[in-house]
Amino acid sequence: MLFFECDYAEGAHPAVLERLCATNMEQTEGYGTDPYCRQAGNLIRTLCASDGAVHFLIGGTQVNTAIIAAALRPHQGVLCAGSGHINVHETGGVEASGHKVLPLPGHDGKITAAQIARACDAHRADASREHLVQPGMVYLSQPTEYGTLYSLDELRRISETCRVHGLWLYVDGARMSYGLAAAGNDVTLPDLARLCDAFTLGGTKTGALFGEALVITAPALQNDFRYIMKQRGAMLAKGRLLGLQFLALLEDGLWLRIAAHANTQALRIAGAFRRKGCPLCYPSPTNQQFLILTPQQAGALTAHCHFSRWSELPDGRLVTRFCTSWATRTEHVDALIGHIEAL
Amino acid sequence: MLFFECDYAEGAHPAVLERLCATNMEQTEGYGTDPYCRQAGNLIRTLCASDGAVHFLIGGTQVNTAIIAAALRPHQGVLCAGSGHINVHETGGVEASGHKVLPLPGHDGKITAAQIARACDAHRADASREHLVQPGMVYLSQPTEYGTLYSLDELRRISETCRVHGLWLYVDGARMSYGLAAAGNDVTLPDLARLCDAFTLGGTKTGALFGEALVITAPALQNDFRYIMKQRGAMLAKGRLLGLQFLALLEDGLWLRIAAHANTQALRIAGAFRRKGCPLCYPSPTNQQFLILTPQQAGALTAHCHFSRWSELPDGRLVTRFCTSWATRTEHVDALIGHIEAL
C-alpha cells in the first residue's frame, strides 16, 4: 500500500533521530533554556538575517493560538483566508482564547492586501464599529493550506497594508520548507523577517518528530512570550529536544534538500494526473497537490494508495489531496504514476 | 426632526416609569430575589404556559453571551444566520466566552432546519471532525435582525432538528413583542416554551428602561444559571427594577398593544415607500423596515428625518432602515409619509 495521505506519517528524518540519540544522556537545563536551543535560535537568526526572538513549540495549533493570544487585545480578531488553518482545523483554538477569526474569501487559499485594506476601511467607516470585532492581526499561511505560495510582491503589499492599518502580520509556516524550496518561490527567510511581525518554521511536517520554531521580530510581541507559552502548556520540559531537531534540520540545509525532493515528487504526481486529464484545483508548486477525480478514479486508486478525500463537488466528483514528504520514495511515486496511467 | 433611527431613543413607557416611582422607597432584597421579580417570573410562566426558570438581565449582549456560555462545552460553537446579532454586532462577545459562532447563509435573516441538519451531518461525516468546532446550539432571532419572522412550521422543524442532533435551541427575542403582535405571526409564547430550550422577551426595545427576560425551559440549562449571571456582571443589585418593569409591561398586555402600534406605523411607512417604487429588502411585518433608496432619495429624507444607513449596494443605492417603536407618534409618521410622497 502506498501512502500519500499526509506528510507526517513517519517518525523523524534519520539525521534528526541520530542527533537525539547522540545527546540523549547529556544533562541540560529544561524548558528551552539549554545550549542546543540557544544554538538553534542563533542559527535561525542567521538564516533570517534577523535579531528577533526565537522560540520552539511543539505543534502548529499551539503556536498559532499562543502568538495570537499574545498579540491581540480582547476586542480584536484575526483576518485570514476562509480556508486558513485557524479558521477551519483547530477546533476553535483561537476562539477558545477569546478572539474571533475574521475570514475573508480566499483565492487559491490566499488573500490580498486590497481585501485587508477594504476590511479595515469598512470597519473604521462603520458608525457602529464599537459593536464589531476590530481587526488586529492578519494570519497567512505560506505555503497555504492548498499548497500555493504568496509571491514576494504580494507579501510586501500585505505587509505595507498591515503597517498602515496597525495590524500585526503573522505567517504560519507549518510547511515553510516546501515553500522555500519550491520552483518559482521568491520569498526568502530574510524577507519574512523583514515583512512580518512573527512567523514559524515548521518541523513536524519536514522531518522532525515534532516542533515549530517561532520567530518574533516585533519587539512588543517578544515581551514575556515565554510566560504565555508556559500558561498554554507549550513549554516542553525537555526543551532541548526541539533545539536539537532544528539544529539537525537546519545546520547544513537538510531541511531544504528534503523539501525539494518532496516537491519534485509531488509535481511528478500532478503531471501524471494532468496528462490523464484530471484537473488540478490549485496552482501548487509544493508537496500538496489537490486533484479532482471521478468517484471511479478515486475508487480505483484507493485499492493501491492512501490519499485524502477533501470534499465532494456538486457534480459528484471528488476533491482529493496527494501529499509527499521528505520520506516519500521515488519508486513509490513511480508506482503511483503507473496506477494513474492505468486509470 | 423626525426620529426613525432605532427603537430605543426614548426612556421608558410612562406606565413603566410610574411603577418605578410608586415603589421607589420600598426596601427589598437585592439581586432579583425580591417579590416583584418573583411575581414577574410567575406572570411570564403563565403567559408561556411553562414551568421554566425566568431570569431578568439588563441587556441583549449580556443575555446572549451568558446563556451561550452556560450551555456549551469548550469545543462547541453556535450555529446562526450570518446576519445574527451574535455574529455581527456584539464585538465578539461569544468568542470572548471561548466559543466560535458558526454562521450559515441566511435568507431574509433566517436559517432553515435543512441547513442545520446539513451542518450537523457534515460535521459528523468529517473524518477530521475532532479538528472542527462541534455545533452545540442554534441561535435564532425572532423577529430577525431584518424584521422577518419564523413561522410556527419553520420553528417546529428547527426544534425537531435540534433535538435529533443534540443541539440546544435558543431564540433571541430582543424585539419579541413586535413579532407576537405582527400580522400573520403564528408563533405564540407557549409555542416558544415548548419548542425552545431558552428564549428571551425583550424589554429595552419595547418600553422598558432596560431589561430582557430570559426563559429557560431545559432543566440542564437552569442549573446554577444565577452564578453565571453574577460572574458576568449580569445580576443587577437592585434587581427589582427589572421585575417591576416587566410587570408593568406584561400585566395587562401593554407590551403587545404598544408593539402593535409600532408595527402599524412601520407598515404605513413601508407602504408609502412601495407606492413610490422604492423596493423593500425583506418581507418584514414588524417595526423595522429596510428600504433601498437612491442617494438622492436618502439625501432628501435626511433633511427631515433620522434613519439608519445600513450598507451600500454595488449600484450605489443605499440599504436604509426605518424603525418605529411604542413611542412613535402617528403624526410623525404622517409627516414622514408626506416627505416620502414628495420624493
Place this chain on the structure above:
Amino acid sequence: MLFFECDYAEGAHPAVLERLCATNMEQTEGYGTDPYCRQAGNLIRTLCASDGAVHFLIGGTQVNTAIIAAALRPHQGVLCAGSGHINVHETGGVEASGHKVLPLPGHDGKITAAQIARACDAHRADASREHLVQPGMVYLSQPTEYGTLYSLDELRRISETCRVHGLWLYVDGARMSYGLAAAGNDVTLPDLARLCDAFTLGGTKTGALFGEALVITAPALQNDFRYIMKQRGAMLAKGRLLGLQFLALLEDGLWLRIAAHANTQALRIAGAFRRKGCPLCYPSPTNQQFLILTPQQAGALTAHCHFSRWSELPDGRLVTRFCTSWATRTEHVDALIGHIEAL
C-alpha cells in the same frame, strides 16, 4: 422592621428619579454617546481635575472585570487584599476573563506598598518566574469592603510602588462617596486621578438606580475601551440613563451630602454598640460597621432589624455588618439604638 442589611435596598434618591422622569420622552442617541453622558463626563473630569476618559457602566462586577480584562496581558494577574471584592464576591469574574487574582493578606481590608513591592521583588527574583502568574495590576477598594480608608500617604506610596514595578493601579470606588465624605479622609478625587490609572465612582450604593462611573487616566487603558464594554454586555442601550443619574448626584454635591448623612448614622450605631461593650472589627469611618455580637445579642436584634451575619468566630460570636445609606432615616437609627441599649 428596620433595615440595615445593605445600602441598595431602595430605588433611587428622589432627585435622581425626578431627573429620569423629566427627560423620559426626549430622544437621544444610544450607547452613552448622548449629551447627558457627555455632560456628566465633563462634570466628573472637572471634579477630578483630570482630562481622563469617563465611561458609565451598570454595575461593579462589570466594571471591575472590564477594566482588568482591558489592562492585563494573558499571563498577568491582579494583586489585591484577600478580602477584595474581586477575590471573594464576583463568582470568579476576573478568572472567567482569564486572569488570576493574586491575594495578599490584608489588614483591616487594606494592603500596603511594602507588600506590593515584596510580591513584585519575589516574582522577579524567582528563577521559575515564567511558571508563575506575573503581577500586572493592583486592585484597591476605597472604602474597603470593611469600610476602612486608605490615607493619602498610603495611596501615594502604593502609587509610587506601582509605577516603579510597572503595575497598573485601579481603585474600586463602589462606595467612594462614603469615603470622600468620611471624617478624617484626606484622599480627594484629584488625588485619585493623579495617583491611579483608573478608578470608579459608585452610583448604585449612593442613590442611583444603578451605575458606576469609570475614570481612566492612563492613556494606554483609554484606547478602545468602549469595544471592550460592548463585548462584555456593559454598554447600556439607553446609556443616557447613566449620564442623567450621575448629573443628578454630582451637579450640586448631593452625592456627598447623602453619603455624609449615612456616615453619621453609621457612627451613631457604632457608638451605641461600643457603649454596650460590643467590639468593632475594623476602624471604619464610613457607612459600613462591623460588630462582634454574641449569638444572644444577634438574636435579640434580629427581632427588630435586618442586618448581615458575616462570619462566625471560633468562640461562637458572630461578625455582623450594619449598613446605612442615603435612605436611612434618623428615627430608624434612633430606634435601633434603643434596641442596642436594651441588649
Place this chain on the structure above:
Amino acid sequence: MLFFECDYAEGAHPAVLERLCATNMEQTEGYGTDPYCRQAGNLIRTLCASDGAVHFLIGGTQVNTAIIAAALRPHQGVLCAGSGHINVHETGGVEASGHKVLPLPGHDGKITAAQIARACDAHRADASREHLVQPGMVYLSQPTEYGTLYSLDELRRISETCRVHGLWLYVDGARMSYGLAAAGNDVTLPDLARLCDAFTLGGTKTGALFGEALVITAPALQNDFRYIMKQRGAMLAKGRLLGLQFLALLEDGLWLRIAAHANTQALRIAGAFRRKGCPLCYPSPTNQQFLILTPQQAGALTAHCHFSRWSELPDGRLVTRFCTSWATRTEHVDALIGHIEAL
C-alpha cells in the same frame, strides 16, 4: 558536576529511545489513532483494571488545564492544596481557561477529606453563594509537589467526600511511578481508577522524552475529550510517539523498576543529610527530598552539585530540593554523600 536539580535533565531511557528508532520509518495514522496508542491504551486499562478512556498528551500543564476545562462549568473552580502545581507553577493556566483555583492550606503538600467537606459545606451555607466560585473539582497530586503520598485510606475518604458533594476528583500523577514504587505506598493503579474520575501517569519525569497518559474513568468526562485536546494544541500530530514510549515504559514494568531505583537513591541522600543533622521538610518516600540547609552548607555543596533552592526561611536557612531520577547513577550519589559528610 553532579546533577540533582530535577528529574528531567536527560533525554529518554535507552529502552524508550530504542523503541522510537525501531519504528521510525513505519507509516501510521496521526493524532493518536494509530495501533501503538491503541496498544498502550489497552495496556494501561489492564494495569488499572479499568475500562476508562486513555489519552496521551505531551506535558503536565497541558493535561491539567485540558481536563479541568473539560470538566468544569463556567462558574466552578478547583480545590487543591496551596502548594498544588496548578496553583503555583502553571502561569495561571487554569485561570486562563476561565476557572479559579481554590487553594486550601496543605499539610506536607496534602489536603484532607475534612477540609474538602468543610469548603463545600461553607459554600452551600453561604447565603451569597451565587457570588462565590462554586467548588466543582478536587485536584490532588500523587506524589505531591513535596514528594509525599496520600495513603489509600486518605484517598478513599477524599473520594467519598467528592461523591457526596458532587465534585470531580482528579489526580495529577506527573511522578506517579515514584509513588507506586515507594516504600509504604498502599495506593495501586486499580485503586486510583476506582476512586478518581481522572488521573495521569507521567512519562516526562520517568524516562520518556515527554508524555503524560490521562485515564478518564468518569463517562461524562470521556465525552468528546479529543476535541478539547485538539483545541488546546494537545493532540500530537505524530501521536504514536506517545503510545510507543508508554509501551516501552509499561510493558515489562520498566517504569516501576527505574522509579524504585530513584527512590532508593533519594532516600540514601536524605539519610546522609539526616545523619549530618540537616532537617527534612517533609516525610517524602519518593525521589524528591526537601532539606533545610544553612547558607554555608548550601554554598559548600554548590561547588560540587546542582540542586534547587526552593525558598528562604525567616532565620536565613534555605529550603532546598535534591531530586533523583531513573538516570541517577549510584556512584554520583556516593559522591554527593561524601560531600554531605564533609560539610
